[in-house]
Amino acid sequence: MAAVRKVKLGSQGLQVSVQGLGCMGMSAFYGNPKSESEMIPLIHHAIDSGITHLDTSDAYGPHTNEILIGKALKGGYREKVQLATKFGHVIREDGTRAGVCGEPAFVRAACEASLKRLDVDYIDLYYVHRIDTRVPIEATVGELKKLVEEGKVKWIGLSEASPETIRRAHAVHPITAVQLEWSLWTRDAEESVIPTCRELGIGIVAFGPLGSGFLASGPKLVENLNTTPDFDVRKANPRFQPENVQHNLKMYEQVEEMASRKGCTPSQLALAWVHHQGDDVCPIPGTTKIQNLESNIKALSVKLTSEEVAELESIANAIKGERLAPQYLALTWRFANTPPLSSWKAT
Structure with a gap:
């Protein structure tokens, strides 16, 4: 098996495995949650194989994925990993969501709660999961800066942030990484977001590098989505709808044919494409x-x-x-600018 080398993520000193592990699907959004007895050995296998960049969020489960990761890091594994988690979604007691929040008090409360669930003393990379367009990004990042100064967070990241938001955030405290969807079938960030990151020396973490699994299994995934009764957010994805899916399956067949010529699988070919985008890019495929x-x-x-x-x-x-259903697309970087700090009053 290929050695998993380390790369610098951003310009502030964070080093991660060149490929990470996205942990969302273990607990949420892609069917029923998997058991701890299955997932903890998988996480250990990843770390023992050199995959040390683990990505989670308080929204996954919600909360249960952080608890799972915390359990997996017992027994000396914490010191071997670069642990990334996220905040931003307001989650009610019944597990439903009530929008997005970037208020400073919410930032701090979310961080404290994640530290407790993960059962760790600090978070390596703490992301704003989705941008609160009612709160100036300066206010949100200002509180994150305090958490860094207190040692609760080492590095700060943004997820689904627009170029303007990235620049304004970076002016308050250096942003180490921006997480965005980037794969063969999602390339809309290449025009403005990715060049902004590179100009500022910010690392790029690519989620969904296998196109939500489509670039790994194509027709098999489509069949499963059509037949399983389990909740799966991909069922609402426009690319899997009848008006688009047959066209997209033809694209998959071409990738599959090229992979056959290369002597690899379609998923390996798709991941290799992401890796070839530069050493400042770390994909985090989930499995x-x-x-x-x-x-x-x-x-x-x-x-x-x-x-x-x-x-x-x-x-x-x-x-x-x-790439996403309308309700999820509305929370992406295309719509992620925030008001000026001068117009904001804390609530």
């Missing part, structure tokens, strides 16, 4: 199966020529449909 984890690590051995990269991008340009 609940050890064999898929090992397959993802093998993607690090897949080398692409510039011609092959261009061929893949030409194939992917034909994708049809928005």
Whole structure:
């Protein structure tokens, strides 16, 4: 299996495994939660294999994924990982959501709650999960800066943030990483968000590098979505709807054919494309199966020529449909600017 090297993420000193592990699907959004007895060994296997960048959020479960990660880090594993979690979603006692909040008091309360669930003394990388467009980003990041000064957080990140928001946040305290969806089938951040990160020396963490699983299993995933009664957020994804899915499956077939020529799997080819975008990019594919984890690590051995990269991008340009359903798309970087600090009064 390919060695998993470390890379610098951002310019403030954080080093992570060049590929991380997205932990969301273990507890939420992609069907029923998986058991701790299955997921903890998987997490240990990832760490023992060199995957040390673990990504979670208080919204996953909600809360249960952080508890799972906390349990997995017992027995000496905490010191081996770079632990990332997120805040921002307001979660009611019944587990439903009530919008997004970036108020300073909420930032602090969310951090304290995550530290308790994770049962750790500090968070390596703490993200604003979604931007509160009612609160100036300066106010949100100002409280995060205090948490850094107190040692509760080491580095600060933003998720689904617009270029303007990134710049304003970075002026308050250096932003180490911006998390965004980036894959062969989602490339809308390339025009403005990614160049902004690179200009400012901010690392890029790519979630959904396998297109929510589509670039890993194509028709099998579509069949499962159509037949399983379990809740899966992908069922509402426009790209899986009847008006788009057959077109997109043809795109998958082209990726599959190219992967066959390369002697790898479609998922390895898709991950290799993300890795070829630069050493400032760390994809965090998620999985609940050890064999898929090992397959993802093998993607690090897949080398692409510039011609092959261009061929893949030409194939992917034909994708049809928005990347998220409207209610989720409304919380993305396209709509993530916040009011000026001068107009804001704390509540």
